[in-house]
Amino acid sequence: xxxxxxxxxxxxxxxxxxxxxxxxxxxxxxxxxxxxxxxxxxxxxxxxxxxxxxxxxxxxxxxxxxxxxxxxxxxxxxxxxxxxxxxxxxxxxxxxxxxxxxxxxxxxxxxxxxxxxxxxxxxxxxxxxxxxxxxxxxxxxxxxxxxxxx
Amino acid sequence: xxxxxxxxxxxxxxxxxxxxxxxxxxxxxxxxxxxxxxxxxxxxxxxxxxxxxxxxxxxxxxxxxxxxxxxxxxxxxxxxxxxxxxxxxxxxxxxxxxxxxxxxxxxxxxxxxxxxxxxxxxxxxxxxxxxxxxxxxxxxxxxxxxxxxxxxxxxxxxxxxxxxxxxxxxxxxxxxxxxxxxxxxxxxxxxxxxxxxxxxxxxxxxxxxxxxxxxxxxxxxxxxxxxxxxxxxxxxxxxxxxxxxxxxxxxxxxxxxxxxxxxxxxxxxxxxxxxxxxxxxxxxxxxxxxxxxxxxxxxxxxxxxxxxxxxxxxxxxxxxxxxxxxxxxxxxxxxxxxxxxxxxxxxxxxxxxxxxxxxxxxxxxxxxxxxxxxxxxxxxxxxxxxxxxxxxxxxxxxxxxxxxxxxxxxxxxxxxxxxxxxxxxxx
Amino acid sequence: xxxxxxxxxxxxxxxxxxxxxxxxxxxxxxxxxxxxxxxxxxxxxxxxxxxxxxxxxxxxxxxxxxxxxxxxxxxxxxxxxxxxxxxxxxxxxxxxxxxxxxxxxxxxxxxxxxxxxxxxxxxxxxxxxxxxxxxxxxxxxxxxxxxxxxxxxxxxxxxxxxxxxxxxxxxxxxxxxxxxxxxxxxxxxxxxxxxxxxxxxxxxxxxxxxxxxxxxxxxxxxxxxxxxxxxxxxxxxxxxxxxxxxxxxxxxxxxxxxxxxxxxxxxxxxxxxxxxxxxxxxxxxxxxxxxxxxxxxxxxxxxxxxxxxxxxxxxxxxxxxxxxxxxxxxxxxxxxxxxxxxxxxxxxx
Numbered sequence: 001x002x003x004x005x006x007x008x009x010x011x012x013x014x015x016x017x018x019x020x021x022x023x024x025x026x027x028x029x030x031x032x033x034x035x036x037x038x039x040x041x042x043x044x045x046x047x048x049x050x051x052x053x054x055x056x057x058x059x060x061x062x063x064x065x066x067x068x069x070x071x072x073x074x075x076x077x078x079x080x081x082x083x084x085x086x087x088x089x090x091x092x093x094x095x096x097x098x099x100x101x102x103x104x105x106x107x108x109x110x111x112x113x114x115x116x117x118x119x120x121x122x123x124x125x126x127x128x129x130x131x132x133x134x135x136x137x138x139x140x141x142x143x144x145x146x147x148x149x150x
Numbered sequence: 151x152x153x154x155x156x157x158x159x160x161x162x163x164x165x166x167x168x169x170x171x172x173x174x175x176x177x178x179x180x181x182x183x184x185x186x187x188x189x190x191x192x193x194x195x196x197x198x199x200x201x202x203x204x205x206x207x208x209x210x211x212x213x214x215x216x217x218x219x220x221x222x223x224x225x226x227x228x229x230x231x232x233x234x235x236x237x238x239x240x241x242x243x244x245x246x247x248x249x250x251x252x253x254x255x256x257x258x259x260x261x262x263x264x265x266x267x268x269x270x271x272x273x274x275x276x277x278x279x280x281x282x283x284x285x286x287x288x289x290x291x292x293x294x295x296x297x298x299x300x301x302x303x304x305x306x307x308x309x310x311x312x313x314x315x316x317x318x319x320x321x322x323x324x325x326x327x328x329x330x331x332x333x334x335x336x337x338x339x340x341x342x343x344x345x346x347x348x349x350x351x352x353x354x355x356x357x358x359x360x361x362x363x364x365x366x367x368x369x370x371x372x373x374x375x376x377x378x379x380x381x382x383x384x385x386x387x388x389x390x391x392x393x394x395x396x397x398x399x400x401x402x403x404x405x406x407x408x409x410x411x412x413x414x415x416x417x418x419x420x421x422x423x424x425x426x427x428x429x430x431x432x433x434x435x436x437x438x439x440x441x442x443x444x445x446x447x448x449x450x451x452x453x454x455x456x457x458x459x460x461x462x463x464x465x466x467x468x469x470x471x472x473x474x475x476x477x478x479x480x481x482x483x484x485x486x487x488x489x490x491x492x493x494x495x496x497x498x499x500x501x502x503x504x505x506x507x508x509x510x511x512x513x514x515x516x517x518x519x520x521x522x523x524x525x526x527x528x529x530x531x532x533x534x535x536x537x538x539x540x541x542x543x544x545x546x547x548x549x550x551x552x553x554x555x556x557x558x559x560x561x562x563x564x565x566x567x568x569x570x571x572x573x574x575x576x577x
Numbered sequence: 578x579x580x581x582x583x584x585x586x587x588x589x590x591x592x593x594x595x596x597x598x599x600x601x602x603x604x605x606x607x608x609x610x611x612x613x614x615x616x617x618x619x620x621x622x623x624x625x626x627x628x629x630x631x632x633x634x635x636x637x638x639x640x641x642x643x644x645x646x647x648x649x650x651x652x653x654x655x656x657x658x659x660x661x662x663x664x665x666x667x668x669x670x671x672x673x674x675x676x677x678x679x680x681x682x683x684x685x686x687x688x689x690x691x692x693x694x695x696x697x698x699x700x701x702x703x704x705x706x707x708x709x710x711x712x713x714x715x716x717x718x719x720x721x722x723x724x725x726x727x728x729x730x731x732x733x734x735x736x737x738x739x740x741x742x743x744x745x746x747x748x749x750x751x752x753x754x755x756x757x758x759x760x761x762x763x764x765x766x767x768x769x770x771x772x773x774x775x776x777x778x779x780x781x782x783x784x785x786x787x788x789x790x791x792x793x794x795x796x797x798x799x800x801x802x803x804x805x806x807x808x809x810x811x812x813x814x815x816x817x818x819x820x821x822x823x824x825x826x827x828x829x830x831x832x833x834x835x836x837x838x839x840x841x842x843x844x845x846x847x848x849x850x851x852x853x854x855x856x857x858x859x860x861x862x863x864x865x866x867x868x869x870x871x872x873x874x875x876x877x878x879x880x881x882x883x884x885x886x887x888x889x890x891x892x893x894x895x896x897x898x899x900x901x902x903x904x905x906x907x908x909x910x911x912x913x914x915x916x917x918x919x920x921x922x923x924x925x926x
Contacts, residue, residue, distance in 0.1 A: 069436060573761065576758070
């Protein structure tokens, strides 16, 4: 893994720019961190929960960043997969983006009302969850990279 | 477009040493059908099994359900862009083996979903328990890439269905129905001018691995919202690559037999003027969602629609696309009814959708996918129960020692379908 | 097999004691069925019987809510019934509230199934629909003939522990629990029929009512804050020390208006919170933490805002009914308008 190039939020929630990319990905999925670490900023919450991911995204939204992908992408249920990846703008707007805020709050509601996660005992399943999560976020890359700015 | 569909009723399937349909019985000689399937280097093994309605059989994990059809007259072949060349379909004559399906089964990922019970309470929840099913059970080679294997398994099912459909080419149908869709100019003809102009907005799952739909072979996530003829859909222009959320994914069979299309065509020219079908995707990227729903509402206006039915596919964030499509139409004065399903928790008390808007005031629901059901042990399993504990709706301990399964309805293929395929609802 | 034992609750009118003039009578227990209870008995057949009927005046119950609940509860307990039924109350508001209240109490305290019936617009329906099952009835006693069989059927299912179907099947007012059922037609056909009604402008019933959000369109922005009068309104329960208006710590029945002319800072000696729903330590230490009087006063002095309004308005949000909050808000809004307040800082806890 390319730890040196990954992003981590400081306890204060601050971060530094290592990449010139216009988007960043908040994720708890090591496969996403590894596969996309050279293409954009990764806010990697190692061992973080899906809630940690969405809450981190929410904090960024509070700082006027915009959510670029559906926070609960895919049909794999929150009580099944432990992995979440969300793309967020690097640039900040002048105010909170209402749509982004609504999306993360709805996502937190869905996570909040879903029951305890299934135990995934098999490492192969864990890897499959990572693979699907990676694929979901990758599906947004052609769209985000097709335009010059966000 | 005008399509004559000849239905040949299938009353049974049996194995034999040749492939044919005789007196409503499909006779299957596996070897020549499996040959092209096994040519794919990613498919380690494949075999057929037969499941008849009422038999004590559980099929799992189900990938896709496909109705065998063949184009007898008119351009193109079934599943254009996938199995046949990409030529335009939807005209001429098509034969259908009605009452049966090719079901693809076998693992792709470790949380593979989908159960079809052929008897018992589980059978009540899936439409596919009423069909004679030819199940193609496949296993991947080791160390496969999921993207590639999903494509291989998808193609294997479609090819097999096409090959079986081919057996119906020369048969005399039990019933023939003519479906006709008008051009835009025709929709303005005098005798229909007092009928409300109604459209159908069909949302297609398009988010990534195991979440994709293909239209004439193109991945729906790379498309803009567009128009398609109802008859093209009947010829297999839309196929499913969606393997997640068994209860509310639209299998290829659902597309081939889209109930909204059939219900709208049935009253077309009488109660409504069915102007056209708009297909639109459900992408991960938010600007795609906005663009696609904008485009849907633009097309609805180009068609001068008065009203539309909108159907959804999948769990969670497609609710956002659904609400966008709905509100953007309503804000233009186009009256909508949406068809969705619910995730209201096992106790039915949670909020059902991941998005909401008061303009969505006419909702049809396929039911609460979290409702718990106990499926009795059945005598025979086609596929494997290895995945039951990890599939959606199953939970730790869901597979009981006696072989019964305590799980949520979302484990059952097609149970809360969002095209309105079933009678199930919720209040 | 022995019959299930049922206790039935009715008001003075259905107990044949009298009309409004007798609404003051306290609860009394009679043996066996009375009034509508006879119709229930017929519908129960061999499965269940009404062993006792409690007759109670609507005014007495509503004016002595705690005592009445306790009294009736004791009467029910003595019979150790398997099932408790109240009403139907149709559109009688106080009767409906009494039925809901006592059903809720019996269900909670005795752990037996309960059932009542009322018209959908009865205030009792709105208050209790998510707590107890309420069969939907007509708005007057003329609907008794249809209400009783529906209630009896559902009551027997409850007492036998059978699965309860969806509200449309069983005839109860939607209770907030989503239940699946098999409709007569497939979803696409239902959608088409709904669409045709919607197009024709006819009434139609959605299968899933969207959760309603009370959205308020924002007012246009204030262009010059230096001239604006700013007021403070809070549901955080900040009151002058000693809580002069006795605002309740929960389910507040009132709000207070408090003058802060010349007050630059709220201190632990002068202000406190009446709120019972959070740890009051930090609010009591410094009430500015809940309503920023100190900062706004400073802004006023610096000229950043025109003026801090002379009064602040406070209630306790803890469990206070939405309807009450709306009433307080409407009154407060009128006052704010009469004082030409331009903007309000709303705080909650």
